Amino acid sequence: MDERLRRACPCLEKLWQRIFGDKKSSPAAGAAGRTGADNAAYNDDVEAQSPVSTPPQAEEKLSESGAIYTAVWSFEARHQDELSFQEGDIFSVFDRNGDWCTAQKIDNNGRVLDTGIVPIYYLSKAESLRTQPWFFGFMSRFEAQRQLLGAENEDGSFLIRQSEKDNCGYVLSVRSSNLVKHFKILQSASGNYYVEPYRQFSSLVDLVAHYCNNTLINTGRLSSHCKRKKPNTSDLNHFTVDQWELPKEEFTLQEELGRGYFADVYKGRWKNHISVAIKILKNDSELDHSEFHREVQILKNLRHRHLIKLYAVCTNSVPYYIVTELMEKGSLLEFLRGTEGQQLDTASLVDMAAQVADGMSYLEEQKSIHRDLAARNVLVSGDYICKVADFGLARVIKDPFYISAAQNIPYKWTSPEAISHGMYSIMSDVWSFGILLFEIITYGGIPYPALSNMEVWEQVEQGYRMPAPASCPEKLYQIMLQCWSANPDDRPHFKTLKVKLDSEMA
Ligand code: ADP
Numbered sequence: 413m414d415e416r417l418r419r420a421c422p423c424l425e426k427l428w429q430r431i432f433g434d435k436k437s438s439p440a441a442g443a444a445g446r447t448g449a450d451n452a453a454y455n456d457d458v459e460a461q462s463p464v465s466t467p468p469q470a471e472e473k474l475s476e477s478g479a480i481y482t483a484v485w486s487f488e489a490r491h492q493d494e495l496s497f498q499e500g501d502i503f504s505v506f507d508r509n510g511d512w513c514t515a516q517k518i519d520n521n522g523r524v525l526d527t528g529i530v531p532i533y534y535l536s537k538a539e540s541l542r543t544q545p546w547f548f549g550f551m552s553r554f555e556a557q558r559q560l561l562g563a564e565n566e567d568g569s570f571l572i573r574q575s576e577k578d579n580c581g582y583v584l585s586v587r588s589s590n591l592v593k594h595f596k597i598l599q600s601a602s603g604n605y606y607v608e609p610y611r612q613f614s615s616l617v618d619l620v621a622h623y624c625n626n627t628l629i630n631t632g633r634l635s636s637h638c639k640r641k642k643p644n645t646s647d648l649n650h651f652t653v654d655q656w657e658l659p660k661e662e663f664t665l666q667e668e669l670g671r672g673y674f675a676d677v678y679k680g681r682w683k684n685h686i687s688v689a690i691k692i693l694k695n696d697s698e699l700d701h702s703e704f705h706r707e708v709q710i711l712k713n714l715r716h717r718h719l720i721k722l723y724a725v726c727t728n729s730v731p732y733y734i735v736t737e738l739m740e741k742g743s744l745l746e747f748l749r750g751t752e753g754q755q756l757d758t759a760s761l762v763d764m765a766a767q768v769a770d771g772m773s774y775l776e777e778q779k780s781i782h783r784d785l786a787a788r789n790v791l792v793s794g795d796y797i798c799k800v801a802d803f804g805l806a807r808v809i810k811d812p813f814y815i816s817a818a819q820n821i822p823y824k825w826t827s828p829e830a831i832s833h834g835m836y837s838i839m840s841d842v843w844s845f846g847i848l849l850f851e852i853i854t855y856g857g858i859p860y861p862a863l864s865n866m867e868v869w870e871q872v873e874q875g876y877r878m879p880a881p882a883s884c885p886e887k888l889y890q891i892m893l894q895c896w897s898a899n900p901d902d903r904p905h906f907k908t909l910k911v912k913l914d915s916e917m918a
Contacts, residue, residue: 479504479505479537480502480504480505480518480537481502481503481504481505481515481535482500482501482502482503482535482536482537482543483497483498483499483500483501483502483503483534483535484499484534484535484536484542484543485499485534485643486498486499487530487534489528490649490683490685490686491529491649491650491651493528493529493650494528494529494530494649494650495515495517495527495528495529497517497530497534501517502517502518502519502520503515503516503517503518503530503535504516504518504522504524505530505535508532509650509653509654510647510650510653510654511531511532511533511645511647511653512529512530512532512645512647512650512653513529513530513532514527514528514529514530515527515528515529515530515535529650531645533643533645534643534645541572544572544616544617544620545637545640546570546571546572546620546637546638547571547572547573548571548572548573548638548640549573549574550573550575550576550717551571551573551574551575551576552575552576552763552766552767552797553575553583553585553594553759553760553763554756554759554760554763554767554796555795555796556571556573556583556585556592556594556638557585557592557760558795558796559571559638559639559641559795559796560585560586560587560592560638561587561590561592562639564639565636565638565639566587566635566636567587567588567589567590567632567635568586568587568588568632568633568634568635568636569586569587569635569636569637569638569639570584570585570586570587570620570635570638571584571585571637571638572597572616572620573585576766576767576770576914581596581597581598581599582596582597582605582616583595583596583597584596584597584607584619584623584628585638586628586631586634587638588630588631588632593630593631595607595628597616597619605619606619607619607628608629620634641794641795645686647721647723648682648686648688648723648724648735652723652724653712656708656722656723656724656725657724657725657726657728658682658724658725658726659726659728660726660728660729660733662682662683663680663682663688663690663726663733663735664681664684665678665679665680665690666678666679666680666681667679669689669742670742670743673694674693674694675691675692675693675694675734676691676692676694677689677690678690678692679738680735682723682724682735687738688723688735688736688737688738689735689737689738689739690733690734690735691733691734691735691736692731692732693731693733693734694731699732701727704727704732705727708722708725714774714775714778714803716770716771716774717770717771717797717799718767718768718770718771718774718797718798718799718800719771719774719775719799719800719803720736720737720739720791720800720801720802721737722734722735722736723735723737736801737793739791739792739793739794739799739801740792740793740794741791741792741793741794741796742791742792743787743788743789743792744764744768744787744788744790744791744792744798744851744852745786745787745788745790745851745856746856747792748787748851748852748855748856749855749856753855753856754855756855758853758883758885761852761853761855762852762888762913764798764852765848765849765852765913766910766913766914767797767798768785768790768798768800768845768848769906769909769910770906770910771798771799771800772785772800772838772841772845772906772909773906773909773910775800775803775838775841775906776838776841776905776906776907780803781836781837781838781840781841782800782802782803782841782844783803783830783836783840783841784822784825784844785800785825785841785845785848786822786825786844786847786848786851787848787851787852787856789801789802823865823866823869824847824858824860824865825843825844825847825848825859826840826843826844827839827840827843827900828869828872828873828898829900830843831869832873837900838905838906839900839901839903840900841906842895842900842904842906842909843895843896843903845895845906846891846892846893846894846895846896847859849888849891849895850878850892853884853888854881854884857881859878860878872896875898877893877896878892891904891909891912891913895909
């Protein structure tokens, strides 16, 4: 048993002994298997450097039945099958279905106290870094910045995150004089962690403990960990993983969040437990109902950090409801145009674009097409995660509308081959992504501002492309131009776009 784990979770000592006896394990902890060169770097743009260490393992998956987990959040049961628990409770975890699993709550001696269904994202493997309150797992630079600058945090507040950029590893983000500095945590050949090469530590826990008592270059001491927000569960409940048609009566409507062409969107509650967004469809008479249900089935299985989560639908009577996770900051377009958006620097804007590319790259892998990618269809969560919305169902809901009235096609976002020949593909989404990049870098600017829809179509067909917006980095403009290649095959894939935005633009 690793000494560091014992130190990190002393309350589990009896349990460790019971499970592992006095066996000593190799030094591994959460960053198992990382090796790296011995060079240090500390500045507030560390992710710009070429990676020197291999990435930490992806977030733990529930692999072995009976594995021991600790609750990192408290949870209140909403159904008789579920277990309520407090932060710090210990579980032995069994079958998993979606983000829910059957678990036994156990005491320090391993005695079973209760059994029931729990949300896996509220638990973390007992020995994992996620049990540390300062460890935030995968998180982008932009999210770290927004969270640390929140009013609930102070100078010296900090977190350690796993960079979303490939091969970047762990990053220590610290609030300092109302700015956020990011320090890449490197690893020596012997596996020690450091941000300054002359101060090395055998664990991240030790590194944090040291900088809580000693000054970190140009920054001061670490004070308290960044305050964490409870995560949303990816389903309303364990049974909505497989059964997503729910009665309307289970939902209450609260304030209106927005009005779209196809739907009005309300903030709402499910069974008075969970805040959700409820989209009430306007033109369901024109819907192809069987296709709608087929799409819902596909969508329920699309799960990605940068895609909006579909919770449920209510289709037993009109108007139909589509229930999704609530995205507190609204659409990316409104966000960019608002006070918070206007304060973003170029690195944060590019970071948001990379998040969208990441979500789209997952859709690409799943052989799905979006067809209406634009800043208005990307949503921003309360913790500043950008998620692609309106995919899949968008086609089913919007197609009759586009077909019946050509002027409704979003010409300025749609690729020439999709407008002229209806040839939608992931590559026509890439074209739209180029326009989305324009929207992001201009803080919600209108594409082709001086041109009408028809003029855009005609001119783009003849080879016209928007010029680089003022203050747009040249590399970003080059990416936009690649997205707008006349031949769809010459456009980059989303996976490439994500890497380009992460590395070339950093
Ligand atoms: P439509 O597709 O009919 O145009 P939208 O999906 O764009 O409708 O929704 C209209 C507006 O409602 C959005 O611009 C956004 O402000 C708000 N909205 C939509 N979905 C959510 C959500 N899940 N959370 C918060 N706000 C949302």
